[in-house]
Structure formats: structure tokens, C-alpha cells
Amino acid sequence: MQKRQVYLDHGATSPLREEAFEAMLPYLQDKYGNPSSMHSSGRDARHAVERAREQTALALGAEPDEIFFTSGGTEANNIAIKGTAKRTARARKKKGHLVTSSVEHHAVLNVCKELADEGFQVTFLPVDRYGLVSVESVKRALTPETFLISIMTANNEVGTIEPVAEIGALARERGILFHTDAVQAVGQLPIDLRDLKVDLLSLSAHKFNGPKGVGALYVRRGTPVEPLYGGGGQERGLRPGTENVAGIIGLARALELAVEELPEKTRWLQALRDRLIEGLLGMGDVVLNGHPSSRLPGNVNVSFNYIEGEALLLGLDLEGIAASSGSACTSGSPEPSHVLLAMGLDHQIARGSLRLTLGRGNSDADVDYLFTVLSPLVKRLRKMSALYPGQG
Amino acid sequence: MQKRQVYLDHGATSPLREEAFEAMLPYLQDKYGNPSSMHSSGRDARHAVERAREQTALALGAEPDEIFFTSGGTEANNIAIKGTAKRTARARKKKGHLVTSSVEHHAVLNVCKELADEGFQVTFLPVDRYGLVSVESVKRALTPETFLISIMTANNEVGTIEPVAEIGALARERGILFHTDAVQAVGQLPIDLRDLKVDLLSLSAHKFNGPKGVGALYVRRGTPVEPLYGGGGQERGLRPGTENVAGIIGLARALELAVEELPEKTRWLQALRDRLIEGLLGMGDVVLNGHPSSRLPGNVNVSFNYIEGEALLLGLDLEGIAASSGSACTSGSPEPSHVLLAMGLDHQIARGSLRLTLGRGNSDADVDYLFTVLSPLVKRLRKMSALYPGQG
Amino acid sequence: MYNDKVIDHFTNPRNVGEMPDADIVGESGSFKCGDTMKIYLKIEDDKIADIKFQTFGCGAAIASSSMLTEMVKGKTLAEAQQVTNDDVAAELGGLPPLKMHCSNLAADALQDALKRYREKKKSVHP
Amino acid sequence: MYNDKVIDHFTNPRNVGEMPDADIVGESGSFKCGDTMKIYLKIEDDKIADIKFQTFGCGAAIASSSMLTEMVKGKTLAEAQQVTNDDVAAELGGLPPLKMHCSNLAADALQDALKRYREKKKSVHP
Ligand SMILES: Cc1ncc(COP(=O)(O)O)c(C=O)c1O
């Protein structure tokens, strides 16, 4: 008998949706031209890439010339932060100051740490117990040398939605660049760059049912940013290299659909999420991590007291359920999730975290199945635990 | 009537081969896990990526832990050159010297120029009229500060094969790192990293019938190189970001097959190439660019006196033939190909260049068709040319 | 990349060739990039009675050359003098932005011919 | 990631639980990462007559705990003293490299128990 498979890890990556796959197909088969070639097969490819740029721009409320395709969210973040740091350092002839938070993804955090090593001033803002960055703390951190604020739109682990509209307004007022890592937010939250005062925004296709290995960086017109790579001038020099044509087309199609379906999807996703949270909290000795309301519609993150997260994941996996955890043992690092620690959770609670990220294709039946599997598993692991007081 | 389509631009990009496409398919459909996830769908993806790494290593005579997947040849070159420069500068606490050639691809040339701007010493070696770098000139350029030599395996425009075995031996003898941009060579020339004294080697899948937007960097064990991006630690930290799983699998499958078929393919490709060259030279007032014998089996590059290359391309394109040119007008830059100029061609001859790159799927019939179209086109354009002396 | 009209003028250029008995010959070109155009005019009653061109250049350069000759054939010299590079590109229905400069040589060669013609007439009838 | 034997010991761990009448209890754990194991021994004739464990830790830690108890149950104290972390991992048929350290707590807890037992005996029969 085929075991039931339930995928509750859309925050890690999501299945490529059929429509995006079909849009990509011709570009994996007979439409193989290089967009830089001037012959007709090259022009077809160029045309397709530029159409994808228009679709992407439209979906975000941007202009096509503000969209730069990259190989993913990591690259978009690196270009946004290092590219503005490089440019600003050159223009001002000194290394300035940037502000970020302590709950960013490693693709922001490690970039900022490297810049700090190179002599830039970096402020890593603390967060509250819900993972929220306060606008006040951003304001207090600013100095005359601050050239960039980089705060994520929504957190990948605990789903907390940061006050980027307010931070953007502050940045604009002070003439400081504002980058937001929206990798988890795009396709899950409404984003309109006509309103949002953001200068740079990163996204990654595989988080919204597009293909892996392709992303984009939005760069508001006039934003000073330098390329990190030298090469043949593709993406108007900001990201040279032969374009991942099929990937770009898949990204644009997936994004277009995600944005179109967003209101409807948000409704059912949130309802499913809330049902899931309620059920989990009902299991006892469980705490919700992240913000109770300012939270991604698909994100659930809880900690099970007395249990280690990897053991939970393993138990779920053996029953066909895919989830993730902020446990140190899932990352091979000695420390559990920097996000949970930054929120002030103690080690044991941080290690007992379970992240369930819902997405396209999930249903009530999946949640039911999860409960069926999880209840006995939690009981079993608690009984086994050296920390569990409720025994004997 | 469908016009005949003849693709003679395999040097720009090549069609994704069926077998590679089929190997990718499951990873674009239901095998969508993130290789960093610990659940079973993540482990499947991890397993597939690591198998692809083994295949890639095997095809090149390398060890799996020496292969790092990238988003293409451009990124591989950037990491190889900037990554060693960064590391060496840090270790030696000064900016050293590197040696490259004046006929490298822009993904090497522009990187080296940027390093020069940053204060590194860079020697851009001249080439002879065939585009060859001499080992003697490399030797003479070396200084006690030289940490890297970067010379391409084969030139993308004129197909000239550089003496990388000798340059590698020299570099090894002197304790200097050697990088080679083998983007055009992999899948066209036999490469065995057990013999070749190369420390870093770049390749790009779409040049050997793999997908676009994925490549690899070979890094010999112990080679000091630093990542350029910060992020989640993928590719053992050298290239973080969620892996382009399908792309990586397509790369490995295409490479495996290209290497397997190489002896057979080289034979027919070379024969076709030589027939093509002979026919072109027979048209009169045509010169062969690049080396007559030390040349990629699929590369033909000729200049038609009195004709501008873009006009040729356009004429060919209108008859369904895809080719490329070193003409300035194809690149939108004021100067024709830096490669042809470095070889000492005068502007007019450089602008009249036509590159025909043969590959998988081409046949004698394609070459026949080319001649049928090209002869009258060349006559017509010459007759129209303000430079043509043979009129009136 | 190019529209149908440009392709038509490239494939079937009008007024191509030399004109051994031209009243005046104009030239244009950039020595840097090497594009070169020669324009041959036959002038009767201050009108362009016949016109021919030869061009070494890309598709846009050739099409612009052809277009220009068609635009000014039969025109008075005064009218011809008004024709600019932009007019030629517009008459072609537009050119890709990167190719705009390639069309410059056409009107330049015409203006060169007209200037020479005026100078020649001046020296003949002082 | 884990082999079948590890999965089996994780899913059906042997000798789980408390032992209120244990002769000696051992503990191990890293306060840093928070893995913790308790081991309970019943000792008769210098042999491990019964053994139980409780573990807070990942799959590898739990499986190692279970494996260890199975390995030493019925063994003499002298024999049990020879058992190392590597033995446990080997008996499990290997662990992923990144997980090797997670298996350390099992043998550590046993050795802690044995050491305490020796000390306890010393203080009883001086
Ligand atoms: C918030 C956030 N930023 C950046 C990334 C990196 O994106 P990618 O792995 O596609 O490079 C991720 C996902 O891994 C993410 O969740």
C-alpha cells in the first residue's frame, strides 16, 4: 500500500505548478535560442524573457526595467546588499552603516556579517518575542552614515510579518535605501510596489510554485547598485550570464497566477492554518512561535515542550508527512534556529520547534492526517524524554 | 511552406537533448523536495544532486567533492577568479598579480578588469594572429606576486585551442593557481582532470546540450577559494542558495552523454567543419579566423571582405539559418569583437566575420543549404558595398 | 528585431549601385566602426532626377540607405536638404534603439552630396 | 538519511522508561545543545540485570540510546565498561557524519552510571 504523502513544507520549497511547467516546456524543447543571439531563435528567446519581465513587473506593481532576473533569492539578496554597499562605498569613499535584523535569512545575515568583517558598520536589530522588528528601533539605529536598511517582509521560520510599509516610509524620509527580502512573502501577501516604499526587493520562484534556481531582484529606478559579477552584460549588466530562459518563464507564470489567486487562496489558507494551530495548541504543553495575527497565511510554528524537533520530523516523515524544524539537529549546527533564539526562546523550546507550512494543494484532510499521526507520536516521544516531568 | 531551419550557432547555445530533458522531468514534476530538507522528499532531491555530482566528476576525471554547481559559466568564472583573489589577498595581506589573455570571454575579462581597478596587478597577454597564447609569454609575465593564471581552454569566437596542458604544468611548477574557462571545450574536447594540471575549471551546461542557467566549477582539493555570496551553506558554502535540482540533473546527464559520444562526434564534426571551411574559402576574398588545426571540432570563423557581418547574419536569418558574428552591430557596442582585434585583424575584416558553430543534429545537408543561401547573399552584399573594388 | 519594411529595404534595396555619370557624389561613414556609404546624384532643374547608393554596413544601414534614396528621388534640392536621419528612421517605421545610429549615415551622405553640389556650383558660377 | 536499523530503534526503542528501583542512575548531555539522557541500571552479580533509558534528543540520539541498552543488557560491568560511542554507532550500522556526535550521549551516560556505581560501592565497603 502506498503510504499517504502530505507535504507541509511549502516554506522550504513548493511544487512547480502545472501551468508554469507548461509555459516552460517549449523553452526546454525546441525554443532553445540564446536571448543574446540576433537570429530568429535568439529573438524568440529574448522576446519570451522580456515578456516574462513585463508579467513579473505587472504582478508586483513595478516597471519592467526595474526587474532583474537572478538565480534565486540568495543571489537577489546578495546583489541588493553587497551591490549597494559597493556602490555607496565607492561614491562616498568610505564604508557606511547598514541596519538589518537578527531574524533575517542567512542569505541576508551572512552577507551583513561579511560586510561587518570588511569594515562596514552593521546594526543587527533585536526583535520582540513574536519576532517583530520595531520601527522605533530602526529609527534609533540610524546614523548619518546609514545607507541601507534591510528588513525581511515576512520571516521564513515563524511567519511573522514585519512592518515594512512603515520602515520603508521612514527610510524614504531619511533618504536611506530600503531592501526587503520578500522571498517568503511574494505570492503569500499582497505586494504593490507603487505604494510600498521599497527600493530593492528579493524574490525566489520556488517559494510560489515556480521552478528552483531562479529568482528576481526588483530595483527601483535610480537606485544605486553595482553588479557583483563581470560578464557579458545580460540583465543590463547587473547579472551577466546566459539567461535561464525556461526558469524565467516559469517564474513569471507562477507569479502571475499566485497574485491572481491571492485573495481566494489567503482565505482558505488562513482558515486551514488557524484550524491547525488550534488543534496543535490543544495538545497541551505546546506554544505558538511567531506572531499570533501578523503572520503569513500558510505558516504554523509551534514548540513541543520536552521533545526534540528532529525526532518529531523523523516520526512524521516515517508516516509520509514532510515538515521542518528549527532544531539544531536538522541543520547539523550546534545551535538551534537563530530566529527562535533571537525571539528569546530557551534552547530546549527552540529545539522542540515544528514548522508546518501550508500551500497550494493542502486540504483539511491533510490536517486531519497530521493530527492522527502527531498525537501518538508526541505522547511516545514525551514518555521517552529525559525531561518530561509528567511520568512515573 | 515551413522554411528550412538550420541552426549553426551551437557556440552560443545548444538544444537541450532529449535524454537530459527526460532526466530532468521528474524533478520538474513530483520530485520537488528541497535538498536541504530532512524529510524523504528532501532526501530524494539531495540524493539526486549528489548522484549528479558523481556523474559530473566521473565525466571529468575529478572527485565528487571537487565539483560545485553554479548558475552557469559566468558564475563559475567569477567565483574562480574573484574567489581566489579574495582569499589570496586576505592570506597574504596584499593584492597580488594575475595573468590572463586578451581573448578571454567577458566573464573572465571583465572580472580581471574589475580586479585591476581594485588594485590587483593584471597582465592581459597578447595572442598571435591565430588567437594563440604562448606558454613563453605566460612564463615571462609571472612575478613573485602572481597567484593565478586564467587562460581559456578554447576560444568561443574563433575556436582556437590554447596550450592549457603546458600552462598548467608551468603553473604547478611555480606553485601558482591555474584556472581555465572550459565553457566551450567541455563536451567538445577530451578533458581528464587526472592528467591536466588545472586547479579550477568552469563549464556551462547549455553549451553541451544541457539546460541553460546551470554550470559547474571544478575546484581541485586544497585550492584556496572563498565564496562570493553569503547564504545558507549549499554547495559546501561556495555557492549558497536552493539548488536548481532539475538543472543540475540535466547538466550531469548531458555531460555524461557528451563525454561518452565524444570520440565518435569529434570525427564527424571535424569532417563537416573541414568541408564547410573549404567551401567558404572557395568563395574568394574570404579568410579563416582562428587556428587552422588547433581548433574546436565544431567551430568555423571566417571573414568576408567588403561585407559587414550583421548584414550577413540578417540575410542568413531570413532564410532560416542561425549563425553569429563578431560584428560590432550584433553586440550594439562601437567596437567589433575584442578577440578578432586582439588577433590583429583590421576593423573592416573583423566586422565581416561570420561564426558558424556546428553541433549535435547538424548534417551535410545543412552545410549544403548554407552554401546555397550564402553564395548569392555574399555576391549581393558585395555588389552593394561601398568598399567593393570589383565592380563597375 | 527589424520590422517588415526594414527587411524589405534590406532584401530588395532600391537604387543600389554606382552611377558613372553622376553630377555629384556624397560620402559618409565612421572610420571608427567602418560603416561607409556613397551616394550618387543626377540633378536636373534643381531636382534629384536620379540617385544611387553603395553601403558597407549592417542591415539597418543598408535599409536606411535604400529608404533615403526612395524618399528624395524626384524632390527639389531644397526639399532634400530638410531630410534628417530621424525622418529616414521614421519612414522605415522605426529601428531598434541600439540601431538608430546605424541609420545616420544615409542622411549624412545625402547632406554631404548637397553641400558639395552647392560648393561646386559656387565655384562654377562665382 | 538513517538506515533501517536506526529507524527501527527510533520507532521501537528497546528498554524505554524509568526504573524507580534502579541500583544506579547515570546521566549525560550537553547543556549547550540540550540533548539529555538518563540511564537506569539494575545490577546483580556484577552484571547488568536490567536497564532503562530516557532521552531528549534527535532520532540518532534516541536510536543510539536504545541500541546501547540492548548491547549491554546482561553484560558484566567490566564488559560494559569497554563500550564506546563508536561501538554503538557501528552496531547501528553507521550514522550520517553530521549525526555522529548525537550518538555520543548514549555511551557517555552508561559510563557515568558505571563510574557512580564504583564510587557508591567504594563508599559502602571502604
Ligand atoms: C526569507 C528567505 N530569504 C532567502 C531565501 C533564499 O532563497 P533561495 O534558496 O531560493 O536562494 C529563502 C529560502 O530559502 C528565504 O526563506
Ligand SMILES: Cc1ncc(COP(=O)(O)O)c(C=O)c1O
Ligand atoms: C568561453 C565562455 N566562457 C563563459 C561563457 C559564459 O557562460 P554562461 O553564459 O553560461 O554564463 C561563455 C558563453 O556564453 C563562453 O563561451
